[in-house]
Structure formats: C-alpha cells, structure tokens
Amino acid sequence: MRVEDRELVAQLCAARAGVRVDVEKTYLIESRLGPVARREGFGSVNDLLTTLRARREDRLAWGIVEAMAHGETAFFRDREPFALFRDEVLPTLAKLRGGEPVRIWSAACASGQEVYSLAMVIEDERARLPGLKVELFGSDLSERQLEKAQSGLYTQFEVQRGLPIRQLVRHFEQDDEMWAISPRIRQMVRWRRINLVADLSTAGRFDVIFCRYVLSSLVEPMKTRLLENLARALGPEGFLFLGRDETATGLGDAFQPVQGRTGLYARNPAFRVAA
Amino acid sequence: MKTCLVVDDSRVIRKVARRILEDIGFEIAEASDGVEALAWCRAAMPEAVLLDWHMPIMDGLEFLKQLRKEPGGDRPTVVFCTVENNIERIREALACGADEYIMKPFDGDIIVTKFAEVGLA
Structure with a gap:
C-alpha cells in the first residue's frame, strides 16, 4: 500500500469523523x-482507493471511515463503571428525576454490548428502584454495527467476553449457534446513527452518557469538540463516563472529574453552552 | 499462593489451563476425573476448581454435588469449563453450586475475566 493511499485514508477519517489513523500501520x-473492497466489488484495496480518488462517492468514503473507526467492545467492559452506574449514578438520578424517565445514551455503542449491559443492570435493579423509568439510546457511526446491535445476536465467544454467567442465563436465549438477548432487554433500547463530532444539537438531552474509548481514538483538534458536543447533550445534573485511561482534563472546560470516581465526569457549571 | 485444581480428562486442556492460571498467580493441581478430584479436595481443599463436565468414572456435575457436601467443600470457587453449552444444563450447574461457567472453546482472556468476575484474579 502506497503512503499516499494511507494518507488519503487518514485524511478521510479525520475530516469526516475525527478518527485518528496511524499511517505507519499499513497492516491494520x-x-x-479488505472487507470493504470485497463488499463493494473491488479486486483489491488499491482499486477501491483509486476509485475513491477519481470520484468521492459518499458511500465508499463512509464505508472506509466506519471500517477504520471500528473498535473493540465487550459486555461490562472494565466492570467498575457499570458497578458505579448501578450503585451510585442510577439510584441518584432515579431519585432526582422522580417519576420522569432517566435518559441514558451509549454513544458509539458499536455492536451493542455496552448499551445492553446497561439495560441488564437496569432490569436487575428494578426491584430496588420501584417506579424507575428509563429511556435508553444506542448510537454509532456505523450502520452495519447498528444492525448487528439491533439484532441482539452474539456468538458464544462474544457472550463470554465480560458477561457473568448468571446474566447470560437470565437475559439470553439460545438461538442455534448464537445467543439472542431477550426481547424484553432488546426492546428497551432505541437506536440511531450519530457522528459524534458533527452537529449534535438534535441528539436530545440526557442524564447519563457513556462515551468510552472514543476520545482516545480521535485526532487532537476533534477531542475538545467531542467533549463540547457531549456537554451540550448532557443535562446540568448529568454524568459522563469515559474510558479507563481517558481524561477530559486539559481539553476545554466543559467537564470536571467527579472526585474519587475514575472515568466519571460532571458538567462544569461554569461552562456556558453556546446557543 | 492460591491453588486451583484443574479437572479435565484431556491432558492438553489441563496443560493449556495450567499455563493461563499460573500466569495469574495460581499454583496448579491436576485431576483427570471427578473421583481423583475429590481425593485431592479431601487431602487439601483448593481455593478454586476449573471443572470439565463430561469425564469418565465421575463427571463434573456429580463431583460438584459431592464436593459441596464435604467439610469445607463450600469454600472453593468452582468454574465449569466444558463443551456443554445447553442453557438448561448451565442453569443446573449453577443450581448445584457452580460459581462461573466457561463454554469451550475458550482463550486466556475468557478464563482471566471469568476468574476476575468471581474475585479470583
């Protein structure tokens, strides 16, 4: 693969979705x-990129960006954020909202493991939080990922990545070689394609945003933009969960860390949301 | 050092599991069926058991039932590791006192996260 081609891919990803691509990582x-080229009927990645240079077809361009933006995911990834959500964030917000629904957004939900993990936690906590109302949203840049997420079907390998066995038997059904999340859980989630660095003014208002391992995947100039976008979509008493090694510190003033709670952020009251 | 008893009739599986579990700090004991495993437990109760289901002489589920009746047999954390992936059988294993459950094929990552799930890693 020529360096110009790799640079083209990197530019495309940075411009459209803020996604950082290391041009040295030819193999990656x-x-x-490869799969994008095959799917689109090209003989090779080179042919795909030659066509892209000739005519910037949106579908091809987005196919490339989505494939490059694809990250790993797992049920209950890192475990602690989900315990924090269950033990502190959810009960606090349930009380605060009274009878109104708590609105929760899994931003960049990939194939759905994160948002379904949240749905399982909520379902398992209902007895302890009588009258709890929740609206759960999953969004991703990739339509293909969203389709997989909505299907709620996972391989045996995927359901063993972070999912405790008791939650598997409680919330899944066997479907031939696959495991299907129960309709009760699946129907809790609404889905939408969202590009997190684009205009988010129509995304809605949320009490909790899970946006884990997106910040660290972005090019520098887009990081502040992402956080400001998320701040606009987060209610004043809301919480943002970032990935384990991600920090909002030094990236604008939209968020401040919640002391003693790794990866948890609250809106900075001094941050003024631009109209 | 914590001990994990690896119970599987396949020598290859025992070897693979040993390598993964030694990496996260376990001392490994091995048994190739339930009777042998029970003898181990009576001599020295381990902290953890990685347990196959289908084995000759005494299978994993029968071993688990017996183990939980032994003095101190409620202590070990028992993680099934088996090709048995029928959801009803999994429920049965949990009802008989299994703490976690791994469906083969597995990899190191699955074992480590499942052990972490039950507070062993």
Missing part, C-alpha cells in the same frame, strides 16, 4: 479495508 489499514 489493509486488514480493515
């Missing part, structure tokens, strides 16, 4: 774009 780029 080729292995991600």
